[in-house]
Amino acid sequence: MSAQAFTTLSGPAIPMAEDNIDTDIIFPARFLLLTNKAGLGKYAFHDRRYTADGAEVPDYVMNREGWREAPFIVAGANFGSGSSREQAVWAIHGAGVRCVIAPGFGEIFHANCQRNGILPITLPAEQMADVMAAAQAGTGFAVDLETQTLTMGNAAAPIHFDIAPGAKLALLNGWDETAVVLNQYGADITAFERAQRATQPWLYPEDTAA
Amino acid sequence: MTAQTLYEKLWNSHVVTQLGDGEALLYIDRHLVHEVSSPQAFVAMREAGRPLRRPGTHYAVVDHAVPTRSPRADGVRLGTIADAQAAAQIAELEANVAEFAVPYAQLDGPEQGIVHVIGPESGFTLPGTTIVCGDSHTTTHGAFGALAFGIGASEQGTVMAAQSLRQKPARTMRIHLTGTRHPFVFAKDIALAIIGQIGAHGAAGHAVEFTGEVIATMSMAERMTLCNMMIEAGSRVGLIAPDDTTFAYIKGRRLAPKGAQWDQAVAYWRSLASDPGATYDRTVTIDVSALAPQVSWGTTPDQTLPIDGVVPDPAQIADATAARQAEKAIAYMGLTAGQSLDSIAITHAFIGSCTNGRIEDLRAAAGIAYGRKVASGVRAIVVPGSAATRDLAEAEGLDKIFVEAGFEWRLAGCSMCVAMNDDRLAPGERCASTSNRNFEGRQGPGGRTHLMSPAMAAASAISGHIADVRKFLA
Numbered sequence: 287m288s289a290q291a292f293t294t295l296s297g298p299a300i301p302m303a304e305d306n307i308d309t310d311i312i313f314p315a316r317f318l319l320l321t322n323k324a325g326l327g328k329y330a331f332h333d334r335r336y337t338a339d340g341a342e343v344p345d346y347v348m349n350r351e352g353w354r355e356a357p358f359i360v361a362g363a364n365f366g367s368g369s370s371r372e373q374a375v376w377a378i379h380g381a382g383v384r385c386v387i388a389p390g391f392g393e394i395f396h397a398n399c400q401r402n403g404i405l406p407i408t409l410p411a412e413q414m415a416d417v418m419a420a421a422q423a424g425t426g427f428a429v430d431l432e433t434q435t436l437t438m439g440n441a442a443a444p445i446h447f448d449i450a451p452g453a454k455l456a457l458l459n460g461w462d463e464t465a466v467v468l469n470q471y472g473a474d475i476t477a478f479e480r481a482q483r484a485t486q487p488w489l490y491p492e493d494t495a496a
Numbered sequence: 497m498t499a500q501t502l503y504e505k506l507w508n509s510h511v512v513t514q515l516g517d518g519e520a521l522l523y524i525d526r527h528l529v530h531e532v533s534s535p536q537a538f539v540a541m542r543e544a545g546r547p548l549r550r551p552g553t554h555y556a557v558v559d560h561a562v563p564t565r566s567p568r569a570d571g572v573r574l575g576t577i578a579d580a581q582a583a584a585q586i587a588e589l590e591a592n593v594a595e596f597a598v599p600y601a602q603l604d605g606p607e608q609g610i611v612h613v614i615g616p617e618s619g620f621t622l623p624g625t626t627i628v629c630g631d632s633h634t635t636t637h638g639a640f641g642a643l644a645f646g647i648g649a650s651e652q653g654t655v656m657a658a659q660s661l662r663q664k665p666a667r668t669m670r671i672h673l674t675g676t677r678h679p680f681v682f683a684k685d686i687a688l689a690i691i692g693q694i695g696a697h698g699a700a701g702h703a704v705e706f707t708g709e710v711i712a713t714m715s716m717a718e719r720m721t722l723c724n725m726m727i728e729a730g731s732r733v734g735l736i737a738p739d740d741t742t743f744a745y746i747k748g749r750r751l752a753p754k755g756a757q758w759d760q761a762v763a764y765w766r767s768l769a770s771d772p773g774a775t776y777d778r779t780v781t782i783d784v785s786a787l788a789p790q791v792s793w794g795t796t797p798d799q800t801l802p803i804d805g806v807v808p809d810p811a812q813i814a815d816a817t818a819a820r821q822a823e824k825a826i827a828y829m830g831l832t833a834g835q836s837l838d839s840i841a842i843t844h845a846f847i848g849s850c851t852n853g854r855i856e857d858l859r860a861a862a863g864i865a866y867g868r869k870v871a872s873g874v875r876a877i878v879v880p881g882s883a884a885t886r887d888l889a890e891a892e893g894l895d896k897i898f899v900e901a902g903f904e905w906r907l908a909g910c911s912m913c914v915a916m917n918d919d920r921l922a923p924g925e926r927c928a929s930t931s932n933r934n935f936e937g938r939q940g941p942g943g944r945t946h947l948m949s950p951a952m953a954a955a956s957a958i959s960g961h962i963a964d965v966r967k968f969l970a
Contacts, residue, residue: 306796310935315916319581321535364697370632372648398648451517464654474513488753488761492552
């Protein structure tokens, strides 16, 4: 599953000023019966975006002029908490989102973003207030992953954000993590297994299976 | 040598190589597979032409999408599933496990059940191992002293091909449980009380280890409930050091080590406990003596209170964000500030899930249901966590107790915890539930969930409203 490379991104940011937006809200469980990861954009935030008969909820932020198909989400604490479902990431990706900014994330969701070309940015609460206000005002956001900077509107001083070096490299290049692990560390994995097999043989049922 | 925590021992013993900047490539010993999160991982394997590195280290089952009823008298479900999407998803897993030679607990077989129930029951879950699954409640297996955590489908693809994952170590958090609890205060109540105290992301970034006298006397089922719920506090990892209770549970199970390897394994497992003097980044101590049974009132698991409490008044909450969240939750839940929790009328009761679908949970619920009747207007279902649990419950006569009391006795699966099968709430319906998430729509769009222990859910089913199970103490 090679991811898309992420370098720079600009556009409006959808404000979601709410803590604990979980992956059941992002992608309701009943749609998990779909087994294709493409085409899930219409299910992102489905039960908030659409009424029971399928009509758009007019005042829901993703349906409002200016934020429709916006590439950023600005959210409250613990965004993407709960279920591990990667469909939550595929869905927001399908809806056009490439960067989520929050004071904290569900850890599995955070890892899933990085596997799919979506940049999760964690900022301290004191910076989040301004970022949320800018999103609510419809200000244009711009992010540059190489320099690790986020600029809002015409602000002179961009905001610096942290990212793990390994994740940064993978996102910048759109690397397939599985290929990287196999190509770079295959010999290390084999050596690990040889040592573990000697000390914990019960973990190798394939050695004793009839 | 520096004193190490259980978490540090598990981490250090699985580092394939250090990657710099604090990251490591971590070896993954075991991978549990279910029908919902795995299809895209198998697609990735097929598209890249990659073989499964060690097929015998995976174990697959269908649990989320399966119905918990069968139109057939013999209870067979395969071939009877009305929902075409669910049937297709199950068929896709069956094709994938056949193609990649993954061991599989088939739908109508003796080991089918919820992935986090059958892992331990089969002996697949062992102390000292790393275990992953495309499921956030993989925290459950930490009860055995395994480093177990949920992952996404892309990461599953990496585990299938390379048996390893790039990871960054968590900070460590000790939750020390002291005191003696009321007989009707269960692991579920303790878990909810912890989450209520530290918050729905109170353990984010941390690996939690439970210690203390309360843990020493807990069954494996209760330990699993505690670890299972730690993802609801934001932690991917909940841990308990393996002890004689753990070894007694594992011994003789199908996939457990046998003969000389058993003795060798137990000797190793005994060395895993945190060393005296090991330090944690955080410690939280909770005295369980004063705890009442807990019930959630809102839409995040930290919106939880003792059963003798009332729905909070947002106007009385000082923190503006918390007040806004409370107001929103009260509106969604259709409650009124100041309302007594034990006055909230229910339409459904659900006893089951990877949190509370084990035999001990069913016994506790049956103890309350015995000789009583489900209130009129309440639909109550009991869903064993596995086929083996169901068989054992029937051997003990629990099914008869439930059925005589008016509960429905179902086949094993995730059922109403996840609302992607036939069992779900309609908008506005309200459920006393032993599951793990009270999120908006979790049990069905517009459905309302109150989390509690199996004994509390049974007491509520009988009362017709959320009830204090302590009043049922004979």
